[in-house]
Amino acid sequence: MGKMMDFHTHRRILGILAEMGEDISGGKKHKSSRAPGEYLNFFAELKALCREYDFHQAHYGKMLERLTTTLEKAARKGHFPVKKELRQCEEMLSELAAGLKKEKNVKKGIVFLPYLASMWDCMESVWQAADSDKEHCNAYIMPIPYCNMKEDGTPNEWFLDVKKFPPGLPLLPWDKTDLSKLHPDIIVIHNPYEDRGKINCVDYHYYPSVLKNCTDKLVYIPYFISWDKALQVAGGERVKTLANASAFWHSDVIIMNTKAEKEAYIKVLEEWHTRKNLEKRIFALGSPKIDKLLHTGRDKKNLPEKWQEIIDGRKVILYNTSIQEFLTAPELFIEKIRDTLEYFRRERKAVLWWRPHPLLLDSVKSMYPELLPRYEEMVETYRAEAWGIYDESGDMYRAIAWSDAYYGDASSVAVLYSMTGKPMLASNCKIRNCGKEEKHAG
Amino acid sequence: MRDNGERIYAGLMEREDMQKLEEENRPPREGDFRWEDDKYKLPELVEILLRESKGA
Numbered sequence: 001m002g003k004m005m006d007f008h009t010h011r012r013i014l015g016i017l018a019e020m021g022e023d024i025s026g027g028k029k030h031k032s033s034r035a036p037g038e039y040l041n042f043f044a045e046l047k048a049l050c051r052e053y054d055f056h057q058a059h060y061g062k063m064l065e066r067l068t069t070t071l072e073k074a075a076r077k078g079h080f081p082v083k084k085e086l087r088q089c090e091e092m093l094s095e096l097a098a099g100l101k102k103e104k105n106v107k108k109g110i111v112f113l114p115y116l117a118s119m120w121d122c123m124e125s126v127w128q129a130a131d132s133d134k135e136h137c138n139a140y141i142m143p144i145p146y147c148n149m150k151e152d153g154t155p156n157e158w159f160l161d162v163k164k165f166p167p168g169l170p171l172l173p174w175d176k177t178d179l180s181k182l183h184p185d186i187i188v189i190h191n192p193y194e195d196r197g198k199i200n201c202v203d204y205h206y207y208p209s210v211l212k213n214c215t216d217k218l219v220y221i222p223y224f225i226s227w228d229k230a231l232q233v234a235g236g237e238r239v240k241t242l243a244n245a246s247a248f249w250h251s252d253v254i255i256m257n258t259k260a261e262k263e264a265y266i267k268v269l270e271e272w273h274t275r276k277n278l279e280k281r282i283f284a285l286g287s288p289k290i291d292k293l294l295h296t297g298r299d300k301k302n303l304p305e306k307w308q309e310i311i312d313g314r315k316v317i318l319y320n321t322s323i324q325e326f327l328t329a330p331e332l333f334i335e336k337i338r339d340t341l342e343y344f345r346r347e348r349k350a351v352l353w354w355r356p357h358p359l360l361l362d363s364v365k366s367m368y369p370e371l372l373p374r375y376e377e378m379v380e381t382y383r384a385e386a387w388g389i390y391d392e393s394g395d396m397y398r399a400i401a402w403s404d405a406y407y408g409d410a411s412s413v414a415v416l417y418s419m420t421g422k423p424m425l426a427s428n429c430k431i432r433n434c435g436k437e438e439k440h441a442g
Numbered sequence: 443m444r445d446n447g448e449r450i451y452a453g454l455m456e457r458e459d460m461q462k463l464e465e466e467n468r469p470p471r472e473g474d475f476r477w478e479d480d481k482y483k484l485p486e487l488v489e490i491l492l493r494e495s496k497g498a
Contacts, residue, residue, distance in 0.1 A: 410475065
């Protein structure tokens with residue numbers, strides 16, 4: 001097989017043929033998409049492309065000759081778009097489009113659809129592999145719009161994270177890309193929800209149930225990775241909740257980190273699907289987040305000077321606060337953060353690197369707005385005093401690399417951190433490091 | 443050895459059998475997590491670090 005045609009060139013050709021079909025069958029009042037001259041140039045280009053990419057040129061060549069002659073004749077007589085000689089071409093045009101659609105010598109098109117830039121890590125290494133296989137694949141990244149939610153579950157504000165992605169990535173504009181027309185071979189998502197997201201929600205065009213009709217293969221790579229030991233905690237409630245998300249129903253392929261994780265989800269999903277079906281769709285191939293963890297080291301270029309001054313050669317403790325713990329006991333959680341900050345404000349032998357979950361602030365806003373003033377005041381004071389690091393970047397890997405120990409919630413950051421072998425301590429909201437112990441239950 | 447991204451990509455492109463690719467996946471070992479209760483508290487974690495730091 002010779003050189004492969006680019007996916008976007010192939011889709012452009014099919015798009016123009018479809019437009020022409022519509023122009024020809026459009027009737028007297030139909031406004032043509034293009035002038036006849038443009039279509040003639042397109043046929044000439046198509047002929048050259050068929051030669052270049054070793055398509056069935058003898059077959060297509062004849063059709064293109066006839067189409068060109070008919071179109072030239074019609075254009076000379078001013079008969080575009082509806083005259084009968086062109087109508088006679090309709091069948092040939094459909095045959096040409098159907099033949100080109102089946103051509104094998106075309107690169108696969110993969111579109112990655114992240115919404116939060118801070119969650120790009122869960123698909124980044126797959127994109128890197130696709131992007132480096134330029135001979136067989138065209139890989140695109142299309143950040144999609146999402147909103148945060150009001151307390152009543154309706155959209156509050158819309159966001160697009162385009163500017164938060166690393167520079168130089170080939171980003172497709174969402175507002176100029178119709179995925180149902182582009183129909184990529186593969187679409188990769190990390191958003192599992194439809195309108196069930198409590199904190200934020202993607203635009204409905206990107207719901208898994210919609211996307212499955214826009215591609216041959218919808219692939220879901222979860223953002224979370226679970227602690228194998230904790231999969232069955234509380235009867236596997238967390239697994240049960242996530243397994244109900246739309247992506248588990250509509251995706252053709254679901255990527256899990258470990259076999260234990262895969263098995264836990266299959267067990268839950270077996271209630272609605274056969275094991276055979278699930279084993280054809282769910283695969284424990286490892287998380288791209290682990291690739292990122294293993295490839296990120298301490299690079300001073302990525303550490304702001306101000307942070308270097310704060311660290312000043314001391315040991316660093318990464319303080320991770322998650323949404324899960326917040327939702328379990330919101331009041332206690334906020335007080336625990338206050339207690340921890342107070343402890344490190346006094347204890348200057350080690351440096352605190354506080355990294356709240358990227359959606360924590362939104363969660364407080366949408367689910368417990370009465371706690372927002374207290375939370376915001378606490379963050380503002382911590383930032384203003386600047387004795388510790390406040391990390392609101394999407395880059396948890398830098399925080400993992402630069403820290404010497406972990407303190408905080410047992411979230412997916414902790415799962416990754418545990419793989420570094422550095423000391424870890426899970427925080428307990430009921431324990432106070434400064435002042436009185438909390439007596440009431442969470 | 444290939445990283446997870448390369449392995450997932452090979453599977454999605456149907457170049458290799460997904461079941462076989464699963465066998466190749468060796469996630470790093472999960473470490474131990476101490477739980478903050480009456481025995482372990484935050485000062486102890488700081489102490490561990492400082493001890494290590496002096497020993498280094």
